[in-house]
Amino acid sequence: METKIQTGPVSTKAQMQTVPKKKFKVKSLLGYAAFVGPALLFFLVIQILPFLMGLYYSFTSWNGVSSAVEWVGLENYLKIFTNDPAFFNSFIFTTKFMFAAVIISNVIGFAFALMLNAALKTKNVLRTVFFLPNVIGGLLLGFIWQFIFVKGFASLGNMTGLEFFKMPWLGDETTAFWGIVIVFAWQTSGYMMVIYIAALQGVDTSLLEAAKMDGASAWTLLTKIIVPLILPAFTICLFLTISMAFKIFDLNISLTGGGPFNSTQSVAINIYQEAFQNNRYGLGTAKSILFFVVVAIFTTVQVMMTKKREVEA
Structure with a gap:
């Protein structure tokens, strides 16, 4: 067939x-x-x-100006780890500043968001007022607060006699550190507030009403329902504030310039001085590469930890 x-x-x-x-x-x-x-x-x-x-x-000894670029291999990185205590001091300061600034700015931003998410008549005006510092440039903001710390606080101290206003806010290592933290939190907390408000408005109100009917307190509502539901907003805000705090430059240089005696010098200022003032561009870029690696590790660990909590929640 x-x-x-x-x-x-x-x-x-x-x-x-x-x-x-x-x-x-x-x-x-x-x-x-x-x-x-x-x-x-x-x-x-x-x-x-x-x-x-x-x-x-970063593997050269280029000064940033001449056309001659000499390859030096790992020499710049060896200098950083063996003969550059100023870089490590600035890194320690930046790390301490990051932890303090991230916690304070997020706590303030979240508190503002909780307050303005309620039925207030002036909430739109207050949102604008709290967000406004984020619009002002860092250098201008630093010079404004420098005047407040030096002149404004001194006048208030003479009028009230309070020691809080009489302290040398930008002239002492400890107070200068907290002065930079205050200005950073004042600038960034409004931006964090906007993100938290957007997350709070997405929370289902029927869940909150049902919990209230079951006798849940305000603290229980906050910790057991609201916070777990808006954990993605915490992930975003923590990531943003960690990266911004690590890279602080304009506020730092306008408020204290890294002083007194380089006690408040951030890593960004140290890299800037190394590359553009000392004309050691190769060494400065080597520091920036190391700084990039450290910031990437911190932010990656933070995102992984908070994302894990999101899944668990």
């Missing part, structure tokens, strides 16, 4: 099916290229390329 194989109609049908698929793939690639291409190009030029160039210069 013979079997007849009809190849003509089948091949024609297959061609009709493959041609539209190929056209669809080409159109998809063109669409991706049109919409993603410009953003990807700018990202490569503005972010990736400078990072790779900085990584290269």
